[in-house]
Amino acid sequence: MSLRALTWAIYDIAPTLTDASAYRILLVLADEADNDGCGVYLSAGTIAERTGLSPRTVATKLKDLETMGITRRGDQSIVAYLPANRRPIVRDLNITADDRGAKTAPQNKQPEPATEPADADMQQGCNRGAADMQLGCNMVAYNPFNPYNPSNPRETARDDExxxxxxxxxxxxxxxxxxxxxxxxxxxxxxxxxxxxxxxxxxxxxxxxxxxxxxxxxxxxxxxxxxxxxxxxxxxxxRRPYDRRAEHKPHKHHANCEHVLAALADIESEYDHTSPTEFGDTSEWALARQAKAEELNQLEQEETA
Known part of the structure; x- marks a missing residue:
């Protein structure tokens, strides 16, 4: 956030900018600008969220601000690292050297002491002349031993930057x-x-x-x-599931396992393949295969233990 840019927008631009929507957008831009009012790269969607305006209105008002000379295109290389389809426009606030303080009258200048005060009001420091009334009425009497030096809020904000x-x-x-x-x-x-x-x-x-x-x-x-x-x-x-290495799981032998069938291939004819019941395969051949599978599993467990 730049206090300098905000004070410029509030004190120098606000009195002449009558478009309320454009003024709200200008405040958002000033809040994101650097000390010189540069390097703002907010998208229209982000500005719309912060101001409560529609993205279409934001786009229109941004063009109006640029047409009025309040903003200008900035250094687009700042957002060069972003993808082209997500790259917002970099904007700068058109803050000149004169705009940073020339329009503010120096308030800390000591007034000239009155050599021949005309009346009591002059003793109190109240200037009633037509020209002086345009500058404001200072109701503090001048004291050379304790001069009154009001601070300019904009200058104070810049000092605190x-x-x-x-x-x-x-x-x-x-x-x-x-x-x-x-x-x-x-x-x-x-x-x-x-x-x-x-x-x-x-x-x-x-x-x-x-x-x-x-x-x-x-x-x-x-x-x-x-x-x-x-x-x-x-x-x-x-990490995606297919980016991970497949964990090695030991093979578990079963009755129809190729290892079991290969181990019993030479003696398969010695077993009866007929099942005595209709509920599942309980033949001698099925029981032999199941027993062989358990035997192979037991051997592999002993080897890995």
Whole structure:
């Protein structure tokens, strides 16, 4: 989230943007932009979910924002790692240097002390002139020993913006590469994320933006959560049943087993094949085959024991 982009959208664009739907979409874009208002790659479906608008309305309003010059096409290489059929358009907010603060009157400038106050109201610091009324009425008397310096909320927001150019004591390997801490690894496990694949994508994204996060782990955890919410997270693939090696199961001999029939082939004629009952095969030949199968199973169990 960029406070700079949000304050620009709220204070500089909102007074002139009368389309409520376009304004809601602009706030969503500003919330996802970086410090310079760039690198927003939300799909129309995601914006529709966050604003409650239909995807068709979102697509129309995005074109309107671009036509009005409020947004523009950004660096499309940021999403080059995504499949072509799932690759959103990268958009930048058209924030210029003048828009970042030139429209805000400097409020921390000390007023000139009145040399010849005309009346009591002038002693209290109330400017009643036509031109002064356009700038507002300051009801605080000027005191040179305790000057009144109101802060500009937009400037204060920019001062509180985290500096991504600084580095912290992240966990690093022997070659100086950052490695995720236990909290980050636990989050990746809870999301069933492929940690190695997501780390590679995260590093590519940082290289494309040429930025160094103040806290690598916090930035990467945000990366994982956004990927899970938008459906772009690389999941750990479960092994398919046909990818597994077939487990070797010992052969169990039975009455009709080829091993049993081969073992009794020479003496088969010595046994009566006629069954005395109509319920199942209980002939001498059937009983001999069953006995031979049990004998072979017993021998193999003794060999493997």
């Amino acid at each position: 985290p500096d991504t150019s600084q580095t912290t004591s992240d966990e690093t390997t022997a070659d100086g590469q950052w490695t995720p801490n236990d909290q980050t690894i636990a989050l990746a496990d809870s999301l069933n994320a492929d940690l190695d694949a997501e780390l590679e994508r995260f590093h590519d994204w940082l290289d494309a933006k040429a930025e160094t996060p103040h806290d690598h782990d916090a930035a990467f955890r945000g990366w994982l959560r956004r990927g899970a919410d938008r459906g772009f997270l690389t999941r750990r693939s479960a």
